[in-house]
Amino acid sequence: MIVLDAILGLVIVAAVWAGLSIRVVQQWQRGVVFRFGRVRENLRQPGLVMLMPVADRIRRVNVQIVTMPIPAQEGITRDNVTVRVDAVVYFKVVDPVRATVNVQDYQFAISQVAQTSLRSIIGKSELDDLLANREPINQGLELMLDSPALGWGIQIDRVEIKDVALPESMKRSMARQAEADRERRARIITADGEYQASARLSEAATIMSAAPAALQLRLLQTVVEVAAEKNSTLVLPFPVELLRFLDSATKSTDAERARADGGKPSEEAAPPRGVEQLELPALDEVLARSPLDGLEPVKPPDPPPES
Numbered sequence: 001m002i003v004l005d006a007i008l009g010l011v012i013v014a015a016v017w018a019g020l021s022i023r024v025v026q027q028w029q030r031g032v033v034f035r036f037g038r039v040r041e042n043l044r045q046p047g048l049v050m051l052m053p054v055a056d057r058i059r060r061v062n063v064q065i066v067t068m069p070i071p072a073q074e075g076i077t078r079d080n081v082t083v084r085v086d087a088v089v090y091f092k093v094v095d096p097v098r099a100t101v102n103v104q105d106y107q108f109a110i111s112q113v114a115q116t117s118l119r120s121i122i123g124k125s126e127l128d129d130l131l132a133n134r135e136p137i138n139q140g141l142e143l144m145l146d147s148p149a150l151g152w153g154i155q156i157d158r159v160e161i162k163d164v165a166l167p168e169s170m171k172r173s174m175a176r177q178a179e180a181d182r183e184r185r186a187r188i189i190t191a192d193g194e195y196q197a198s199a200r201l202s203e204a205a206t207i208m209s210a211a212p213a214a215l216q217l218r219l220l221q222t223v224v225e226v227a228a229e230k231n232s233t234l235v236l237p238f239p240v241e242l243l244r245f246l247d248s249a250t251k252s253t254d255a256e257r258a259r260a261d262g263g264k265p266s267e268e269a270a271p272p273r274g275v276e277q278l279e280l281p282a283l284d285e286v287l288a289r290s291p292l293d294g295l296e297p298v299k300p301p302d303p304p305p306e307s
Contacts, residue, residue, distance in 0.1 A: 020053035029060040030096045039101055061096035065157055068107065070114045072165065075122035083130065084165040085122055089114050089145065095153030103152045110149065114159075117144040130164050137161060 024047070025031045031044030034057045044058065051058060072086035091110060093099045099106045121141050122130075129137060142159045149156050166174075208215045 021051045021056075023049045023051060023058050025049055025058075025060060028062060028064045030063055032059045032061060032096050032100050033057070034059070039097060041097070043096060059100055061093055061099060063093050063096065065090055065092045066107065068111060068114070069162075070111070070118055072163075073115055073118045073122065075119050077122060077125055077127050077130065079126045081127045081170060082167060083122065083127065085118060085130065085161060086163050087114070087118055087141070087159060087161045089159050090157040091145075091149065091154050092157060093153060094155045098151070098153030106152050106154055109152065110145070110154065113145055113148055114141075117141055120144070127166075127170075130161070134161050 023031070023044075025044050027046045029046065031049055033040040033042070033044060033049075033051065035052065035055050049058065068089045068091070070087040070089060072084045074082065074084045076082055089110065093106070103109050118141065121137055121144065124140075125137055138159050138161060141161075142156055145159060146156045208218065
């Protein structure tokens with residue numbers, strides 16, 4: 001009976017000793033051991049860890065990449081625009097001993113440094129860079145965080161600006177600017193199209209002037225297109241070739257008349273046949289002539305006969 005009690009006592013003591021000395025470290029953790037309050041340089045790797053009861057204490061440190069959002073910070077950019085910017089920081093612990101000993105709460109410390117660095121980077125940047133060119137700003141913010149974080153045993157993996165909130169007045173101004181820019185591009189494209197179309201029309205007119213039949217075919221094609229619209233009225237232009245024929249006939253007639261007059265064309269156009277040329281008085285004679293010239297005096301009426 002005494003032996004059984006002794007064995008039972010040893011089992012209980014062993015269980016208590018095991019409970020005080022055996023710890024489990026997960027795969028994503030590293031164990032920092034303090035013996036009588038002094039840190040041990042050797043880290044405990046994942047798995048079962050044996051500790052000295054009463055003397056040792058262990059603190060598990062997460063070595064995964066931590067995603068920490070930075071609260072939105074309000075600031076004034078270098079071009080005097082008030083904005084609210086929030087970001088996100090990715091970091092991990094590379095030295096669990098320093099992250100445990102050198103700083104009380106490394107996550108809170110990273111959060112505060114990130115907020116102050118974000119406000120500082122807002123004041124050094126312009127609005128266009130915050131909206132369209134964020135990569136240099138992200139790199140600058142990462143460098144600002146990396147300097148104090150290395151002393152805490154923390155490595156900054158990356159920093160990303162997540163959102164930029166603008167005032168409503170600035171949003172409306174940017175919308176008007178974008179609309180004006182789109183309208184400018186539309187006008188440029190329209191003008192360029194008109195220029196190219198005019199150049200093509202000029203080339204087509206040059207080609208058609210060398211072949212009058214092509215011009216007539218184009219005229220007939222236009223008439224067919226207009227007639228296909230079911231219009232009740234169809235306007236036909238006067239044929240250009242007929243005008244050219246009349247012009248050539250007139251020139252040949254003038255040449256024949258000039259040869260008949262003596263071989264030289266007259267300087268002034270001859271009047272048509274059957275029409276006599278009227279001789280008009282000179283301008284000086286017309287101006288010197290009185291308006292009353294050529295008018296007969298008016299005779300007074302005869303008096304009535306006396307009774």
